Amino acid sequence: MSSVRAAAPWTPDEMMTVTAARMLWNGCVCFVGIGLPSAAANLARLLHAPQIVLIYESGTIGTRPEVLPLSIGDGELADTAAAVVPLPEIFAYWLQGGRIDVGFLGAAQVDRFGNLNSTVIGPYARPKVRLPGAGGAPEIAAHARQVFVVLKQSARSFVPKLDFVSSAGFLDGGGARGRSGAPGAGPQAIITDYGVLRPQPGTEEFALVARYEGVDPADAVRATGWPLAVAERLEVIAPPTTVELEALRALHARTQTAHSRPVELPV
Amino acid sequence: MSSVRAAAPWTPDEMMTVTAARMLWNGCVCFVGIGLPSAAANLARLLHAPQIVLIYESGTIGTRPEVLPLSIGDGELADTAAAVVPLPEIFAYWLQGGRIDVGFLGAAQVDRFGNLNSTVIGPYARPKVRLPGAGGAPEIAAHARQVFVVLKQSARSFVPKLDFVSSAGFLDGGGARGRSGAPGAGPQAIITDYGVLRPQPGTEEFALVARYEGVDPADAVRATGWPLAVAERLEVIAPPTTVELEALRALHARTQTAHSRPVELPV
C-alpha cells in the first residue's frame, strides 16, 4: 500500500479525530470516552504525546491500549494501565479531585453556550427519543480543567434550545458558569465536521474560529440551529498528514481485527 | 514441663485474657485492639473459635497471625489476612457499616455507665497527664454490636466521673444511649482483674455479676471509685484450664521469640 494513496481522501471522522488529537499535548491528563475521543487520545499518544495520561471512567489510569476499546471497560484497558481503581474513586479522587486537564464529551445536542443534551429528545416525562443518559458527563463538564466537545454539525444537533441540559457548558453565558461554582473552565472547543468552534470572550457564545481545508463557512452556518458567528480571521486547519492518517488507520485496523476474533468460552 | 505445674498459678492478665476469650464465639466478627484484647481474640481463634473473624483498624480483615502483633499494623497481620484494605474503608464500610459483632476497648478510666476516658487526666486545656487519645474508640463504641471493656479495677481507673469522655458507653444511663442514635448496643461487659461487670437492665449501671475463684467481692467494691453494686447471685468464673493456659503461654512465647529477633536492614 502506497502511503500517498492511503493518505489521499479522508472521512469527516478522520479529520475530526486528527483535529482532536492535535489539541492534546504531551503529559496532558485526559478523561476519555468511547468512540472518536478514545481514537483521538490514543492517536495523540502514538504520535506527538507519548506521555499523555489516559483515564477511562471504568477505573483505568494511565492506560496504553494496543487496540481501541469497544466499551469503556474492555480488558485491554486494565491490562495496560498504570493503576486500576474502583469507579467511585475515579469520580471522587481523580475527576472531582481536579486532576483532569481535558475531558472529552459527545452529545445528541449542543447549544450556543456549549451546554449538552445526551438524555432525551422531547419532554422528559414523555420522551420522543429516550437517549442513554448523562453517564459521567455532568461531572466531567464541571471538573475537567477544560472540555472538548466532539459533534457533527446539523440543525438537529446544534440547536437554539436543548430539550434537556445533561451537562453544563457556559449555561446562559456572560459569566454564568463561573458564578455557578463549577471548578473547571468549561468547554473550550467544539470539534465538528466543518471545523472548530470556540467560546468568545465575554459572551461565551461559541463561534466558528477554524475550518477544514475546502470548507465553506456558509455551509457551517447553515448546519447550525442558531445564527452561528464566524470569526473574522478564520484559521484553516491543515489536512491530516500521511503519518497521522496511517497511524489512525492502522489503529482502527488493529482494533477491527482484535474485535472480530470469535470469543471462545471455556465452557 | 508438666502441664499440671504449668497450670498451677496464673497472673491476673492471664485470667482476664482467658475470660475475654471465652466470651467470643465461633464466627464472631471481632474488631481487635493491641494488647490483651488481641491476645484474647487470638486465643479464642486457637481454641474454641477457629472461624472467628479478626479485624484490626490498620486495614486487615480476617487475619490469622501466628504471633501477636506488637503494633496494630505489624506485617504479620497483613501477610495472614483474607483482605488488606485502606484504613478509611475499615472505618466507613466495615465499622460504621455495622459489620462488627464485638469491639474490644481499654481505657485509663471508666465510669459506672461504661463511658471511657483515654484522652487526658485533669483538664483538657491543662492536662495533668496527656494520654495517647481516642484513636478508633469513639466509633468502635458507637458501632460495634457490643463492646467488651478490659480494664483492671482501682479507684484511679473506676471513677465516679470521667475527666473526659473519649467514647460513649451508656452516657447517663436509663436509655440515654439509645436516644443518642448510637447504632450499637454499647458495652455489654467490663472484664477486670476481679471478675466481670455487666450493665443492669433499666439503669444501665454496671454491677459485678461474676467473680474469679478466690476473689472476695468486697475487694472489688473497694477497688471501685463508685458504690459498686454486686449481683445477688454472683457467678464464679472457672479458672483457666490447662489447655487455655498452655495455648496462651505458647502464643506469648512465640510472640516473644519473634519480637526479639534482631532486625537486619538491607542497607
Next chain:
Amino acid sequence: MPIVTLREAIEAHVRDGDAVALEGFTHLIPFAAGQEIIRQGRRRLHLIRMTPDLVYDQMVGAGCARALTFSWGGNPGVGSAHRIREAIEAGWPQPLEVCEHSHAGMAAGYVAGAARLPFGVLRGYLGTDLARHNPAIRSVECPYTGERLATVPALNPDVTILHAQKADRSGNVLISGILGAQKEAGLAARKLLVTVEEVVEDLAAPMNAVVLPHWVITAVACVPGGAWPSYARGYYPRDNAFYIAWDEISRDRQRFTDWIARYVHGTPDFAGFLARLRADGGLA
C-alpha cells in the same frame, strides 16, 4: 456462607418487588443471574445499576421490572438499549419508573450505602436538569465554607448480585480487573449473591487485591461463563459480536420475545442457554 446453584440462590433470595442491583461495569456483568431471574418470573423489581445495558434490557423487556435507577442506559459502543427505551417511551411490556443520576452521583450513593450513611455528598449535577427531574437529588450546606453541595440518598439494594472470577471453598471471593462499583454495591446490600467462574482451594489473591470475605456474602454459585457476553478477565474476553447482534434481536418486540422464550425460558439453566446458543451458531 453456602455454595449453591444459581437457581437455588435466586429462588431463596430474590423476591417480587425487591430492589435489586446487578453490578459490574462492562466487566463481570452477572448475565447468568439476570437470566435466571427472568426464568423464575420475578416481577415488579426495582432494578438498580449504573449502566443498564443488555442485562437489564433483557430483564425489562421480559417484564421483570417496575422501576429503574441508573446513570447511563444503552448498548455500549453500539447504540440504544431498545427494550429499556420502549418501556420508557411506550410503556411496553409495562411502564418503567425511572430514577436518573449521573455516574458520580450513583457511585456516591453506593459508597454511602456501603458505609451505612443516609446520603452521599458530591460537587455534582451543576447546572443540569437532572436535579429538576429527580427529587432524590438534593443539597446540603457545608458547615465550614457555606458552599452548597449536591446530595444523593444512599443506595441500599435488598439484593446485590455480582459475578467474580473465583471463590474458595469458604466462599471468599476474588475480583480482579475493572471493578466498577461492585464492592460498594455488594456491601450496600442487605443480601449479596455472587456467581463465580470457578471455585478453587486457594484464592491466591495478591496483596491488597479486592476480596469479599465469605461472611458478608449470602450465597455463592459457580456459573462458568456467567458474565457472557461481557467478560471475565483471565477467563474470556468480551463478545463484541453479540453486543452488535443484540441490536437486531432487541429492536423488535416479537423477535426479542421469541429470543427470550427460546434461550431463557426454553433452557433449564445458563449452561443450557450457552449450549443452545452454540447449537444455533450464536456462540463460537
Next chain:
Amino acid sequence: MPIVTLREAIEAHVRDGDAVALEGFTHLIPFAAGQEIIRQGRRRLHLIRMTPDLVYDQMVGAGCARALTFSWGGNPGVGSAHRIREAIEAGWPQPLEVCEHSHAGMAAGYVAGAARLPFGVLRGYLGTDLARHNPAIRSVECPYTGERLATVPALNPDVTILHAQKADRSGNVLISGILGAQKEAGLAARKLLVTVEEVVEDLAAPMNAVVLPHWVITAVACVPGGAWPSYARGYYPRDNAFYIAWDEISRDRQRFTDWIARYVHGTPDFAGFLARLRADGGLA
C-alpha cells in the same frame, strides 16, 4: 516528576509554617524524611498525622512544630510519646496547639481532602467530649432522614510525605501491605513527596495494586531503610527493640536532645544516621 535526593526534596518543598502530613499507619512511616526536616531546621510546622508516634515525637521534641492534628499519639505497644506529652503538658520546647480527632474522623477528613470536598461526613463522635473541645467537629442534617451527622473539615496538607516500597524510573510508586490513609493523604496534599526503598525498571504491580502515578507526585527520593524503625513489607520488619529503647531515650529532655544532636544533626543524611547507629551498637 524528578527523582532527587531527600535533602533536595525537603529543601525545595517543605517551608517553615507549612501544614505537613507524614502518613503511614505503623507500616512505611517516613522516618528518614522526618529526620531530614529536623536536620534542615524547619520551624512552626503544623504537623498532621493520625498516629503521631516516634516520627513526630522526634520532630516535636526537636522544635519543628507549633500545632498537631491527630487522633492517637503514643508509642504503639510501649506507652507514651514523651516529647509530644511534654510539649502539650509543659510547653517544651514550645507550646503545641492540638486539633484532636478520632481515627474515623481523621480518615474522613483525608478522604474529603483527596476528593476536594470541603468536608467529610460520619456517624461519629457520638456522646464524646471531642466535639466539645475541637470546634472543627460540626454537623449537618441529612436532607432525607433529618438525622444529624458529624462533619470534619477536609484535610489538605501543604505537603504530604510518604514512604513506599518501589518507584519506577518515571516515578510511579507502588505501595503494598498495610496502607493506612496514605493514598488519601497523598492525594489530599498540594505537594506529595515520596521516599522509596528502591527504584526499579518495572514496578511489576499486581492487578488492582495501590499505585500512585508519577504525575500526582512532586518528587521521589530513594532512601533505603527510610521507614526504620517502622517497617517496609518485603524489605525489613518492624524494629520493636528500638520502639522500646525510645521510651528511655525520649523520657528525658537532655538525653533526647543529645540523641538528636548526635544522630540527626551530627549526620549528613539517613545513610549516615543508620551507619552511626550501627557503629554505636543501636542497630543490628
